[in-house]
Amino acid sequence: MASLGHVTPQSLHFAEPLALQSGAALSDYTLVYETYGTLNADRSNAVLVCHALNASHHVAGTHAGLERSEGWWDNMIGPGKPLDTNRFFVIGVNNPGSCFGSTGPMHLNATTGRPYGADFPVVTVEDWVNAQARLLDRLGIERLAAVMGGSLGGMQALSWTLQYPQRMGHALVIASAPNLSAQNIAFNEVARRAIITDPDFHGGDFYAHGVVPKRGLRVARMIGHITYLSDDSMEEKFGRALRSAELAYSTQEIEFQIESYLRYQGDKFSEYFDANTYLLITRALDYFDPARAHGGDLAAALARAQAKFLVVSFTTDWRFSPQRSRELVKALVDNRRTVSYAEIDAPHGHDAFLLEDPRYHAAVRAYLEHVAQEVHA
Amino acid sequence: MASLGHVTPQSLHFAEPLALQSGAALSDYTLVYETYGTLNADRSNAVLVCHALNASHHVAGTHAGLERSEGWWDNMIGPGKPLDTNRFFVIGVNNPGSCFGSTGPMHLNATTGRPYGADFPVVTVEDWVNAQARLLDRLGIERLAAVMGGSLGGMQALSWTLQYPQRMGHALVIASAPNLSAQNIAFNEVARRAIITDPDFHGGDFYAHGVVPKRGLRVARMIGHITYLSDDSMEEKFGRALRSAELAYSTQEIEFQIESYLRYQGDKFSEYFDANTYLLITRALDYFDPARAHGGDLAAALARAQAKFLVVSFTTDWRFSPQRSRELVKALVDNRRTVSYAEIDAPHGHDAFLLEDPRYHAAVRAYLEHVAQEVHA
Numbered sequence: 001m002a003s004l005g006h007v008t009p010q011s012l013h014f015a016e017p018l019a020l021q022s023g024a025a026l027s028d029y030t031l032v033y034e035t036y037g038t039l040n041a042d043r044s045n046a047v048l049v050c051h052a053l054n055a056s057h058h059v060a061g062t063h064a065g066l067e068r069s070e071g072w073w074d075n076m077i078g079p080g081k082p083l084d085t086n087r088f089f090v091i092g093v094n095n096p097g098s099c100f101g102s103t104g105p106m107h108l109n110a111t112t113g114r115p116y117g118a119d120f121p122v123v124t125v126e127d128w129v130n131a132q133a134r135l136l137d138r139l140g141i142e143r144l145a146a147v148m149g150g151s152l153g154g155m156q157a158l159s160w161t162l163q164y165p166q167r168m169g170h171a172l173v174i175a176s177a178p179n180l181s182a183q184n185i186a187f188n189e190v191a192r193r194a195i196i197t198d199p200d201f202h203g204g205d206f207y208a209h210g211v212v213p214k215r216g217l218r219v220a221r222m223i224g225h226i227t228y229l230s231d232d233s234m235e236e237k238f239g240r241a242l243r244s245a246e247l248a249y250s251t252q253e254i255e256f257q258i259e260s261y262l263r264y265q266g267d268k269f270s271e272y273f274d275a276n277t278y279l280l281i282t283r284a285l286d287y288f289d290p291a292r293a294h295g296g297d298l299a300a301a302l303a304r305a306q307a308k309f310l311v312v313s314f315t316t317d318w319r320f321s322p323q324r325s326r327e328l329v330k331a332l333v334d335n336r337r338t339v340s341y342a343e344i345d346a347p348h349g350h351d352a353f354l355l356e357d358p359r360y361h362a363a364v365r366a367y368l369e370h371v372a373q374e375v376h377a
Numbered sequence: 378m379a380s381l382g383h384v385t386p387q388s389l390h391f392a393e394p395l396a397l398q399s400g401a402a403l404s405d406y407t408l409v410y411e412t413y414g415t416l417n418a419d420r421s422n423a424v425l426v427c428h429a430l431n432a433s434h435h436v437a438g439t440h441a442g443l444e445r446s447e448g449w450w451d452n453m454i455g456p457g458k459p460l461d462t463n464r465f466f467v468i469g470v471n472n473p474g475s476c477f478g479s480t481g482p483m484h485l486n487a488t489t490g491r492p493y494g495a496d497f498p499v500v501t502v503e504d505w506v507n508a509q510a511r512l513l514d515r516l517g518i519e520r521l522a523a524v525m526g527g528s529l530g531g532m533q534a535l536s537w538t539l540q541y542p543q544r545m546g547h548a549l550v551i552a553s554a555p556n557l558s559a560q561n562i563a564f565n566e567v568a569r570r571a572i573i574t575d576p577d578f579h580g581g582d583f584y585a586h587g588v589v590p591k592r593g594l595r596v597a598r599m600i601g602h603i604t605y606l607s608d609d610s611m612e613e614k615f616g617r618a619l620r621s622a623e624l625a626y627s628t629q630e631i632e633f634q635i636e637s638y639l640r641y642q643g644d645k646f647s648e649y650f651d652a653n654t655y656l657l658i659t660r661a662l663d664y665f666d667p668a669r670a671h672g673g674d675l676a677a678a679l680a681r682a683q684a685k686f687l688v689v690s691f692t693t694d695w696r697f698s699p700q701r702s703r704e705l706v707k708a709l710v711d712n713r714r715t716v717s718y719a720e721i722d723a724p725h726g727h728d729a730f731l732l733e734d735p736r737y738h739a740a741v742r743a744y745l746e747h748v749a750q751e752v753h754a
Contacts, residue, residue, distance in 0.1 A: 022626035122626040182611040182635045183603060189636045190599040193643070196629055197592040199576055215574040219596060222567040226560060231695075234559040240666060247664065249399035249499040251656035252573055256663065258559045259566045266570070279628035286633065287624065289617060318608075318695075 003070070004061030004078045004085060007034050009101065012138055018096070018131055021287075024121040028110055031135050032101030033057045033093040036077065037085035039141070045377040046089045046141045047368075048132060049073065050149035050156035053224070053281050054273065056100035059092035060085070073150075075356040082365035087377040088145065093135055095128040097281065099274035106207060106274055117276060118204025125152070125288040129159045133167065145375045146368070147307075148172035150353035151320065152281070155288045158328070161305035162290055170371050171305075172364065174312040175353035177324035178298050178331070179289035184319065187227055188282040191220035195275050204276050213275045218266030220278055225265050230316035230349030234258065298331040308338040310367040312360065314352040315345045340367060380447070381438030381455045381462060384411050386478065389515055395473070395508055398664075401498040405487055408512050409478030410434045410470040413454065414462035416518070422754040423466045423518045424745075425509060426450065427526035427533035430601070430658050431650065433477035436469035437462070450527075452733040459742035464754040465522065470512055472505040474658065476651035483584060483651055493653070495581025500657060502529070502665040506536045510544065522752045523745070524684075525549035527730035528697065529658070532665045535705070538682035539667055547748050548682075549741065551689040552730035554701035555675050555708070556666035561696065564604055565659040568597035572652050581653050590652045595643030597655055602642050607693035607726030611635065675708040685715040687744040689737065691729040692722045717744060 011032045017025040034057050039046060049059050051072070060077035063069040077083040077090055094102040097120060105120035112119075136144070147157040147168050154176025161171045180188070195201055198216030202209050226234075238258040247255060254260045294300040309332055313325035322343050332339045342363040346352040352360065371377075388409045394402040411434050416423060426436045428449070437454035440446040454460040454467055471479040474497060482497035489496075513521070524534040524545050531553025538548045557565070572578055575593030579586050603611075615635040624632060631637045671677040686709055690702035699720050709716045719740040723729040729737065748754075 022624075024626075118628070122628060179617060181608060182615040182617065182633075183606075183608045185617070185633050186599075186603045186611065186635050186639055189633075189639055190596055190603070192628065193599065193640070194571060194596050197595070218574070219567060219571050222563075222570065223600065226563045226567070229560075231558060231560045234563065238559040240556060240559065240562070240669075247399075249401075249664075251495070251499060251569065251653075251660045256559075256562050256566075258563050262563055262566055263570070276628075283628045287626075292617075 004036050006064040007061030009034050020121055020127045021124045022122050029096055029103035031093055036090040037088050039089040043141055044375040046144050048091050048144050048147045050153035052151040052153045057092040057094040082361045087372045093132055096131055097123045099277040105276035115207045124284050125155050125159045129163050133164055144168040145371055146170035150174040152285055161307040165304050165306040168307050171307045172310045175317055175320050177320040178328050180285055185286050191223050192279055194219035214270035217270035217275055221266045221269035222262045227319045228350045233347050233349055299334040302331050302335050310340045312342045316347055317350045319350040381413050383441040384438030386411050397498050397504045398501045399499050406473055406480035413467045414465050416466040420518055421752040423521050425468050425521050425524045427530035429528040429530045434469040434471040459738045464749045470509055473508055474500045476654040482653035492584045501661050502532050502536045506540050521545040523547035523748055527551040529662055538684040542681050542683040545684050548684045549687045552694055552697050554697040555705050557663055562663050568600050569656055571596035591647040594647035594652055598646035599639045599643045604696045605727045610724050610726055676711040679708050679712050687717045689719045693724055694727045696727040
């Protein structure tokens with residue numbers, strides 16, 4: 001399938017403060033975004049794609065002069081792809097608090113003249129959705145054909161249906177959940193403790209010390225990776241394969257290929273990801289819980305939603321298991337919402353939402369085909 | 378049920394070096410052990426109980442003058458309990474490399490006059506079994522009625538059937554596996570990296586620096602705890618319960634009860650567990666793989682076994698899932714061994730093997746009743 005080719009990030013500055021769920025405000029911030037395809041005459045064919053923990057506005061296409069710079073959902077989005085840029089105007093936006101361009105903890109806090117660090121205000125899924133809605137205002141898009149996301153991105157798509165029910169037609173909620181389980185929060189908390197207790201974290205002020213809490217970031221990423229893969233796919237990919245023919249009988253050297261893989265992933269991540277961003281984004285995951293204000297009643301929480309839904313889960317995803325997607329589907333059906341649900345039998349665990357499974361892509365393609373006809377895209 | 382009451386640890390010194398699987402040797406070591414009940418006249422009623430990661434020779438009863446000093450399997454072992462000390466002579470032994478009394482990395486290395494630290498030789502399940510066999514030699518016990526253990530202790534029971542097939546009648550292998558999966562190794566590796574990269578680890582030589590790598594130990598224990606509990610039991614026990622009525626909107630403060638629980642467990646563990654021991658024991662777990670020498674053919678590996686088996690698994694144990702126990706059962710049946718298998722529908726995950734589930738205890742009780750009749754105990 002053809003790729004979008006080179007794409008160019010854009011940015012917009014927002015001078016009006018963004019009031020946050022915590023009661024704080026983010027003053028004077030910038031959002032980085034990319035768009036693909038062409039907005040149609042009645043401005044009805046826009047699809048917003050929301051990103052998860054380790055991703056950005058760079059959803060599809062490549063950046064000129066950079067090898068292997070495909071966007072994180074390049075297999076899903078482009079000309080002739082399931083989200084077809086020949087028909088839709090696709091918007092990817094980097095959320096505030098991230099480390100990929102939009103205002104985040106490594107940027108200067110105008111009030112203090114120093115990087116925000118740990119003082120960057122805690123942002124929630126709801127805050128991100130509000131920031132995204134403001135971006136759409138500036139782009140002159142009143143109503144989205146669809147909002148789409150996987151994992152934490154799916155939570156944003158879901159939150160859109162509650163915060164701006166009139167501004168969207170469809171929500172595609174993929175490999176996601178209506179909130180984190182205790183086990184999900186537990187994994188996030190271990191990762192955060194690894195970062196916060198790294199002496200190089202300096203209470204979040206490590207920029208001033210010229211260091212990076214790499215040890216903590218490595219451990220956080222290794223934990224994350226374990227939860228992204230299924231037990232089975234890890235077994236198939238690595239099993240008990242040894243790095244050398246003979247055992248070294250060492251507690252510190254690498255013996256098993258899985259160790260080598262995890263250390264590599266951890267090292268790579270610690271080179272580019274911001275520690276404060278990791279804390280902020282895992283916290284946003286923890287906090288998301290639309291049912292909370294309704295005493296835990298998800299159906300009551302979703303009563304506001306007007307969108308039609310595609311919900312997709314993957315059988316081997318133990319981070320956001322199909323059971324969690326079924327909770328969402330049930331609460332939507334209880335509200336007589338129109339819901340399509342696909343439970344994809346895929347071996348890859350949570351990572352499956354980023355991979356090119358033919359049944360998965362066919363389900364998304366068919367759904368978006370239907371959306372395209374609605375908006376005459 | 379009555380407890381054993383006060384029990385007293387004993388110790389034996391071994392002057393002859395223990396040859397290890399790695400090719401190294403452990404010279405001049407001490408084993409700490411406890412015994413309960415009475416060895417019968419023909420010395421046929423001895424049951425060896427093997428410990429797992431965070432446990433010791435102190436299997437049952439209490440230590441005088443210490444509150445809450447019940448042994449780790451006190452609900453299983455004692456007068457009238459499933460492993461009935463009125464009938465059996467029960468032996469608990471602390472494995473070398475541990476931090477609970479037997480020679481370990483915090484003890485003086487006679488060769489250097491300094492603590493072993495990271496120089497403590499890597500020990501394997503097979504090495505521990507050899508050390509246990511030597512202890513039995515010294516206690517004048519030629520043949521065990523049974524060897525019993527859960528988790529890593531179950532691996533030792535299994536290894537006994539291969540290393541000393543003539544010296545035992547029965548093996549009780551509970552919540553265990555014939556080897557670790559890639560995911561199991563991955564969790565161990567993250568825990569080890571957290572410890573090793575803690576600046577207070579000092580390459581394992583932290584004793585000399587008067588510090589303890591507590592940050593790493595905390596993270597290691599938090600990861601461990603997540604894998605001991607089932608997703609469901611964590612959900613039931615903690616769910617998304619908050620510590621305070623209002624959210625603090627903080628990445629560092631505790632918001633959820635599960636965070637509080639994990640931090641507490643991590644803190645407590647870091648106060649008493651030795652970091653080098655953690656590395657050694659997780660490595661012993663990684664290495665255990667009797668099928669390895671047989672090209673991965675577990676049935677071929679188990680051809681040496683003569684014991685009869687009770688294998689027990691727990692439905693919600695995702696660390697050592699029932700599937701892993703069934704692999705073991707199948708390989709034993711392929712060898713026409715006598716195997717009883719109980720798959721207990723319990724909600725508590727891997728921890729279930731330490732808890733008092735009536736069906737679980739009934740299965741162990743019935744099996745050991747049968748063993749007692751065989752040895753006229």
